[in-house]
Amino acid sequence: MDFAIEDSAEQSTFREEVRVWLKENIPEGTEFPVDPGDLTLEQYEHRRELGRRLGDQSWLYPNMPTKYGGGDLPVEKVVILHEEMGRAGLSLPPYYDAGGRMAAPTILVWGSEEHKDRFLPEICKGRVRSWQLLTEPGAGSDLAGIKMTAIRDGKDYVLNGQKIFVGSSHGAEQSWTVVVTDPEGKRHHNLSWFMIPMDLPGITVVPMNLLTAGGEGGSGCGVKNTIFFDDVRVPAENLVGGENNGWKVATTHLEMEHGGAGRLGERGVIKEFIDYCQDEHHGHNLLESAEARETLVDLYIESEVTRLFAIRNYWMAHNNHPRSYEGSQYSLRRKLSGLDIAEKILEIAGPYALTNDEQYGPLKGALELYGREAITALHPGATTDIQRVIMSRRIGIGRQDREKVGALR
Ligand SMILES: Cc1cc2nc3c(=O)[nH]c(=O)nc-3n(C[C@H](O)[C@H](O)[C@H](O)COP(=O)(O)OP(=O)(O)OC[C@H]3O[C@@H](n4cnc5c(N)ncnc54)[C@H](O)[C@@H]3O)c2cc1C
Structure with a gap:
């Protein structure tokens, strides 16, 4: 028995358009290794190139507002894009990017206009990919129990601490995190949410050897890391949603996750x-x-x-x-x-x-x-x-x- 729901004429035209576009735009050599842990740098770079092409087409994050580089497409067209990427053996985005999947909608809800203009087009156009840094050795399910700190010093916050089970292989341009900004403050009212460039001095990424990166098949995730922060200076304008308001900001991406x-x-x-x-x-x-x-x-x-x-x-x-x-x-x-x-x-x-x-x-x-x-x-x-x-x-x-x-x- 076939449970498939038929496309409408408009959907079927869009599906054909996507199929033709993908055929012409998936770079040669993009075949997926079965285990994303085996993704070579070259294969990863092919996926990033495809991500940028999808971004130029406004299809990388097709549900995001056009103003920020998304496609503002209706749900059924977004579903078609995902299905057609799946048919081509890829996911949308074609690599692990917690930035577009979770941080962008979070910035849309909690960010200032300046944050939206600065972060969202870069993400939606595929120019950056981002990791999500939440878990610590002593705080997983109990995320509000994290210990990593960000203490204000002039125009910056200085970050110290450790995250674990995070990221993927082949690096990221940026990450987003929740950290303690008021060490004396009340639980849930002592945290803040930051976007962090990953090339700042003091960040050390150490890959972990796990059974798999967990349910990320098709996204090129593959590897998880421990990341150390030693006196990392992050500009204060990278704090999103207000100081000590990080728990509320996190409710958005946690809802998605x-x-x-x-x-x-x-x-x-x-x-x-x-x-x-x-x-x-x-x-x-x-x-x-x-x-x-x-x-x-x-x-x-x-x-x-x-x-x-x-x-x-x-x-x-x-x-x-x-x-x-x-x-x-x-x-x-x-x-x-x-x-x-x-x-x-x-x-x-x-x-x-x-x-x-x-x-x-x-x-x-x-x-x-x-x-x-x-x-x-x-x-x-x-x-x-x-x-x-x-x-x-x-x-x-x-x-x-x-x-x-x-x-x-
Ligand atoms: C493959 C993989 C990928 C990951 N990717 C990321 C990532 O990209 N970014 C990131 O920040 N983190 C990531 N994580 C970390 C993940 O979010 C945590 O492992 C998860 O939140 C659980 O935390 P924990 O490992 O500290 O276990 P704990 O929280 O210590 O839990 C241990 C056990 O106790 C149970 N338990 C805990 N609290 C309760 C409760 N209140 N009631 C009932 N049972 C409870 C849990 O279900 C579990 O079985 C990843 C983990 C894995 C394994």
Whole structure:
């Protein structure tokens, strides 16, 4: 049975336009290594070039206002852009950029006009990419417990401390962070939000060796780092949203990270796996087995429900629809169904799904990576426990006063 919803005439014209454009503009050599951890510098640079071309077309962050270099496109066209990038084996943006995905909407809500003019076009045009630096060795789920400080000194703030599990491979032009600006202040009222150029003296990036970078497949994330700040002087005008107001500013990007705006273009590997099952491999057609067919249908349903939750949230966020628990509902489901799908893939493909061996690894090892990422994806962007905590606070189980959603507009 085919659950696809047909494009309207206008959507189908736009889809064709995107397809033709991508064919002409994806630089040669942009093929994705299966594991983003293996992305070479050259491949990364091809993706950055594609990012700049998409930016010139206003398609890199197609939902952002045109005034700042976005496309101001309606939701269905944004979905098409994500789907067509997915068809080409890429994500939108075609590399890891927490700046466009989360910092830009945050600056749109909390930044001054000067901040918007200075930061947003650079991000939307793909001229910079940014990392998100929140977690510290002693503060992950309890983000308000961070210890890194930024103390005002003349025209600058001086930053000292450490962030962990952050960033990706091949560097970034800038990062954004939440740090303590009032060490004596009350919890949640002692923090500020900064945009930081990454070439400032005193910043040291040390790569970490992890199982995977966690659920970032297709975005070129690959690696996580520990980052040390030793007397790093950041100009005071890089503080966004006011001194000691950082917790409020963070509610916007946390809302996005916790799934409040969905996450489009998710189903790449699943679709490829379904296609893979329809062919013969090593003398067998997997779909000859009734059990495999049944499991494959369940797997399709699982992934489709998650995809629809993502589109629903995207639509709600971008149409200013009242929201409450939906972000964490989608995120929790995405994490748990990821594990379940990994198990179903293993049931259908057998031990082949555990190898990236050239001869035996299905989809060049993409299934093996999916299995690894399904495990690490449980943790970043709020763990499954924390998603449950957020949901219960929002629906009035955890607290008497229901927690409010973070502003996305
Ligand atoms: C692959 C990967 C990528 C990441 N990328 C980034 C990034 O780009 N930027 C960034 O800033 N951070 C990043 N992180 C860090 C991530 O956000 C944290 O790991 C996460 O917030 C959890 O924090 P923690 O590891 O300190 O675990 P802890 O907060 O110490 O949690 C440990 C365990 O206790 C549980 N727990 C904690 N509090 C509660 C509670 N109140 N109720 C119930 N259970 C609870 C948790 O669910 C977890 O199982 C990444 C992490 C990973 C693994």
